[in-house]
Amino acid sequence: MTLRVNDLKVYYQTLRGDVHALDGVTFDLADGEIMGLAGESGCGKTTLGKSLIRLDSRMRHVGGTIDLDGKDVPIADDDAMVPLRYHEISLIPQYAMSALNPTRKIGRMINELLRSRGVRPADISQELTRRLELVGLDADVLNRFPIELSGGMKQRVVMVMATLLNPSLLIADEVTSALDVSTQRSVAESLVEFRDREYVKSMVFVTHDISLVYQMADTIMVMYAGRIAEKAPAKTIINAPRHPYTQMLISALPEVGSTMEQGRLEGIPGTPPGLLNPPTGCRFKDRCPMAFSKCSEQPPLLEIEPGHWAACWKTG
Amino acid sequence: MLELSHVHKVYRVGAFGGGRLRAVRDVSLTVEPGEVVSLIGESGSGKSTLGKMVLGLSRPTGGTITFDGTDITTIRGHAARKEYYRRVQGVFQDPFSCFNPIFKADRVFEMIRTSYFPGVSDADWRDRVLAALATVRLDPGNVLGKYPHQLSGGQLQRVLIARALLLDIKLLVADEIISMLDASTRIDVLNLLSDLKERGLGILFVTHDLSLGNYVSDKSVILRKGAVAEMGPTLRVFENPLHPYSRHLLSCVPQLHRTWAEVDAELAANPPEDVVLPVAADEESAPLLEVEEGHFVGIDQG
Numbered sequence: 001m002t003l004r005v006n007d008l009k010v011y012y013q014t015l016r017g018d019v020h021a022l023d024g025v026t027f028d029l030a031d032g033e034i035m036g037l038a039g040e041s042g043c044g045k046t047t048l049g050k051s052l053i054r055l056d057s058r059m060r061h062v063g064g065t066i067d068l069d070g071k072d073v074p075i076a077d078d079d080a081m082v083p084l085r086y087h088e089i090s091l092i093p094q095y096a097m098s099a100l101n102p103t104r105k106i107g108r109m110i111n112e113l114l115r116s117r118g119v120r121p122a123d124i125s126q127e128l129t130r131r132l133e134l135v136g137l138d139a140d141v142l143n144r145f146p147i148e149l150s151g152g153m154k155q156r157v158v159m160v161m162a163t164l165l166n167p168s169l170l171i172a173d174e175v176t177s178a179l180d181v182s183t184q185r186s187v188a189e190s191l192v193e194f195r196d197r198e199y200v201k202s203m204v205f206v207t208h209d210i211s212l213v214y215q216m217a218d219t220i221m222v223m224y225a226g227r228i229a230e231k232a233p234a235k236t237i238i239n240a241p242r243h244p245y246t247q248m249l250i251s252a253l254p255e256v257g258s259t260m261e262q263g264r265l266e267g268i269p270g271t272p273p274g275l276l277n278p279p280t281g282c283r284f285k286d287r288c289p290m291a292f293s294k295c296s297e298q299p300p301l302l303e304i305e306p307g308h309w310a311a312c313w314k315t316g
Numbered sequence: 317m318l319e320l321s322h323v324h325k326v327y328r329v330g331a332f333g334g335g336r337l338r339a340v341r342d343v344s345l346t347v348e349p350g351e352v353v354s355l356i357g358e359s360g361s362g363k364s365t366l367g368k369m370v371l372g373l374s375r376p377t378g379g380t381i382t383f384d385g386t387d388i389t390t391i392r393g394h395a396a397r398k399e400y401y402r403r404v405q406g407v408f409q410d411p412f413s414c415f416n417p418i419f420k421a422d423r424v425f426e427m428i429r430t431s432y433f434p435g436v437s438d439a440d441w442r443d444r445v446l447a448a449l450a451t452v453r454l455d456p457g458n459v460l461g462k463y464p465h466q467l468s469g470g471q472l473q474r475v476l477i478a479r480a481l482l483l484d485i486k487l488l489v490a491d492e493i494i495s496m497l498d499a500s501t502r503i504d505v506l507n508l509l510s511d512l513k514e515r516g517l518g519i520l521f522v523t524h525d526l527s528l529g530n531y532v533s534d535k536s537v538i539l540r541k542g543a544v545a546e547m548g549p550t551l552r553v554f555e556n557p558l559h560p561y562s563r564h565l566l567s568c569v570p571q572l573h574r575t576w577a578e579v580d581a582e583l584a585a586n587p588p589e590d591v592v593l594p595v596a597a598d599e600e601s602a603p604l605l606e607v608e609e610g611h612f613v614g615i616d617q618g
Contacts, residue, residue, distance in 0.1 A: 040498040180358035185568040208499060212570040238572055252503045254531035256569050264507060268500035271468050
């Protein structure tokens with residue numbers, strides 16, 4: 001088991017009180033598993049991704065533990081996290097386009113990064129060239145400035161950089177959202193290739209695009225308002241979702257080939273609850289067509305069949 | 317109603333404007349009342365430039381754009397332009413940046429009133445606002461008197477559409493209006509567009525997302541590097557893509573029930589027939605070839 005997150009709670013501190021962005025998140029990630037993390041904006045998916053590597057100054061670790069390869073990840077202790085970052089846990093940020101230093105050539109930037117992590121660039125340069133070729137980039141990009149590369153090329157450079165030291169866990173946050181469809185496909189396929197070649201052991205792929213995540217992920221976890229709604233193998237989530245939120249989310253997606261005449265799709269009425277003072281009980285109950293009296297209690301996340309977890313009183 | 321005929325747009329680029337960038341190349345298309353036309357393309361395909369030219373925010377370098385018989389480039393003067401915007405309005409990608417955070421969101425309605433309907437009485441105006449909000453399926457109690465930060469992206473986007481509806485518009489240019497919205501509210505805005513279509517509104521729907529283009533539109537135009545790659549009735553374009561670029565694009569779209577590997581295997585098993593593409597005589601033109609009725613393919617740009 002690569003990653004085990006147990007009852008993780010991370011709150012944002014604001015002047016008006018704590019925002020309960022992650023409120024008791026529990027899940028496991030197996031070796032070689034690519035997990036897609038999906039949900040609406042504000043559901044806590046990016047917060048979860050960040051909580052696994054670095055809490056920024058507004059985020060406070062309130063409770064819960066993270067285990068990586070059997071060792072505890074001291075997420076609340078920023079200094080103790082330093083040796084883990086990049087070596088064990090790595091992140092591809094949401095806007096890779098702006099993650100590159102515009103005043104440095106790519107090669108120099110990578111060397112600086114490696115030295116700051118105590119690795120001699122010379123030991124790795126061959127591997128670096130090989131991996132650049134793998135994602136379809138010429139080694140010549142190392143002598144270029146970021147401005148000379150297209151969006152897709154920059155994204156691939158950042159991907160190679162983030163995985164250079166073979167981390168156990170890679171967090172990819174909306175890495176393909178800013179790309180065109182054809183570039184999106186090649187970037188997504190390179191990520192799978194990296195997993196197959198064991199450059200990364202397992203991956204959390206944060207996205208709002210469920211149809212993209214279905215193409216590449218082994219499992220999909222759907223979050224709603226700071227909690228997990230459902231986690232299951234990708235095929236199960238798409239074809240046989242059990243949680244009412246997942247069901248409504250999937251049925252609201254237009255597909256290539258579906259038109260208005262063939263059937264009108266319906267969105268989910270209402271908006272997600274604010275997390276400053278989150279409602280008690282199931283957080284989806286106000287928008288849920290199946291809500292009943294029991295929903296005023298918080299439903300536990302239960303394994304309803306092997307590998308399929310859902311938090312709903314109707315599925316348990 | 318709207319007719320683009322051999323429209324070109326060349327931007328000057330570089331430090332002294334010495335370079336030339338051809339953003340739109342020889343595009344001709346029409347939008348009829350009650351018709352949704354999707355302009356689909358990747359970044360740099362010229363789709364937004366076309367939208368901007370229709371809205372009069374940028375002038376074509378060649379060709380004509382006519383709306384109800386008048387060439388819109390000949391519209392001069394404040395009053396005439398205002399009349400044009402009474403009938404043609406745009407809604408854009410980012411609803412959050414369309415509002416001034418200092419004022420309440422419904423100020424956009426008030427601004428329409430002061431510039432277009434100064435003579436309308438308060439009660440009458442209120443009825444019109446309520447009717448427009450009802451059309452976009454917003455509850456007036458939830459949006460009137462609220463500040464932009466209190467509303468969600470989907471609500472703001474619908475407020476902007478309601479604002480456009482207060483005018484007597486015939487054509488709506490919708491430039492990537494749902495790409496910033498969540499999956500659960502996206503479909504509501506799309507359904508709204510089709511309701512507006514039923515009322516006889518023509519919509520130019522600019523998008524990079526093929527599945528969205530497919531869902532709402534009657535006619536699809538796939539653009540590449542400024543020129544039309546394929547144009548035709550949406551169903552035909554998506555069921556029987558003729559241009560190699562459209563085929564490639566469609567095979568890259570992530571689908572919900574089929575993986576890329578399955579799509580590729582299917583394509584390899586039944587390779588589509590090649591179509592003879594038209595050849596451009598020079599750098600400027602981009603002829604179209606009619607393969608089926610109303611279904612055109614454009615030039616091959618490598």
